[in-house]
Amino acid sequence: MLQQLKELDTDKTKAKHGLAAGDAGRPARADWTIDQGWDAYTDAEHGVWKTLFERQSKLLPGRACDEFVEGMRNLPIGADEIPDFRRLSDVLMKKTGWQVVAVPGLVPDEVFFEHLAHRRFPAGHFIRKPHELDYLEEPDVFHDVFGHVPMLMNPAIADYIQAYGEGGLRAQRLGVLDKLARVYWYTVEFGLLKQADGLRIYGAGIASSFTETVFSLDDASPNRIGFDLERVMRTNYRIDDFQESYFVIDNLEQLLELAKIDFAPLYERIAEQPDLQPGTVLASDTVLASGNGRYHDAKRAGARA
Ligand code: HBI
Numbered sequence: 300m301l302q303q304l305k306e307l308d309t310d311k312t313k314a315k316h317g318l319a320a321g322d323a324g325r326p327a328r329a330d331w332t333i334d335q336g337w338d339a340y341t342d343a344e345h346g347v348w349k350t351l352f353e354r355q356s357k358l359l360p361g362r363a364c365d366e367f368v369e370g371m372r373n374l375p376i377g378a379d380e381i382p383d384f385r386r387l388s389d390v391l392m393k394k395t396g397w398q399v400v401a402v403p404g405l406v407p408d409e410v411f412f413e414h415l416a417h418r419r420f421p422a423g424h425f426i427r428k429p430h431e432l433d434y435l436e437e438p439d440v441f442h443d444v445f446g447h448v449p450m451l452m453n454p455a456i457a458d459y460i461q462a463y464g465e466g467g468l469r470a471q472r473l474g475v476l477d478k479l480a481r482v483y484w485y486t487v488e489f490g491l492l493k494q495a496d497g498l499r500i501y502g503a504g505i506a507s508s509f510t511e512t513v514f515s516l517d518d519a520s521p522n523r524i525g526f527d528l529e530r531v532m533r534t535n536y537r538i539d540d541f542q543e544s545y546f547v548i549d550n551l552e553q554l555l556e557l558a559k560i561d562f563a564p565l566y567e568r569i570a571e572q573p574d575l576q577p578g579t580v581l582a583s584d585t586v587l588a589s590g591n592g593r594y595h596d597a598k599r600a601g602a603r604a
């Protein structure tokens with residue numbers, strides 16, 4: 300999702316994700332929502348959407364999970380224009396009770412959680428520029444709508460993301476948001492799913508990225524590891540580049556089970572354990588594919604040269 304040219308270490312990532320939306324950008328409404336301003340999109344902006352939509356639609360059959368494909372099929376999302384959030388919300392509301400609301404970009408964590416807890420998905424209203432198709436500093440309408448909204452048509456994901464919003468508010472009070480954010484990252488953003496015919500994508504950060512769609516499934520570099528909640532809560536992630544490890548769930552209902560767990564005792568147990576680097580593989584992991592790490596090794600070597 301957030302692919303930046305500069306390498307950031309993972310401690311800064313959290314700060315970036317959480318603090319990027321400073322007071323300077325605060326809009327008039329307390330919940331940070333704005334009007335989408337659909338009529339104001341230019342032909343060039345609709346054109347960027349079309350380029351991204353067509354590129355991704357060719358790539359995703361056989362790669363995105365069935366639920367993603369089905370969600371997309373039942374939504375008013377097409378190649379020709381940036382979707383209208385009101386029309387998306389009409390369909391979503393009937394199916395899973397969710398709405399899409401427009402925001403200017405990243406919003407503060409508590410604002411983000413408050414929306415999710417009320418089944419409102421905050422979506423960036425702007426679209427990336429034609430010269431930065433694969434480079435994003437903040438989630439735009441393509442990432443948020445193309446990547447996230449189809450999955451919100453699925454009842455399990457719909458409940459799971461609401462529970463994340465509620466859990467986010469609690470985790471903030473407990474000072475353990477970094478732990479919970481990793482669960483969101485490795486599921487909603489970068490999750491893979493086992494299907495009868497092989498691994499598929501359900502994470503929005505992958506599904507909206509041309510290059511990571513192929514990397515996450517086909518490249519020999521990353522690890523693909525069976526999802527384990529405590530393990531993931533301890534694992535740092537990269538916001539600046541492809542993931543070094545992807546975590547794989549058996550089905551979307553597994554996420555619903557997560558939503559029922561009381562995280563408080565887990566936070567306490569994990570507090571005594573060291574954080575894990577993104578590429579680490581543990582003896583206790585269920586390894587589906589052990590990555591050769593070449594992609595990130597080459598980058599690290601390049602950075603030293
Ligand atoms: N704001 N618009 C937007 N989109 C996000 O994905 C988002 C955000 N604010 C905070 C945030 N994500 C994360 O830092 C939390 O999930 C922890």
Ligand code: FE
Nearest residue numbers: 300438488503
């Ligand atoms: Fe996202």
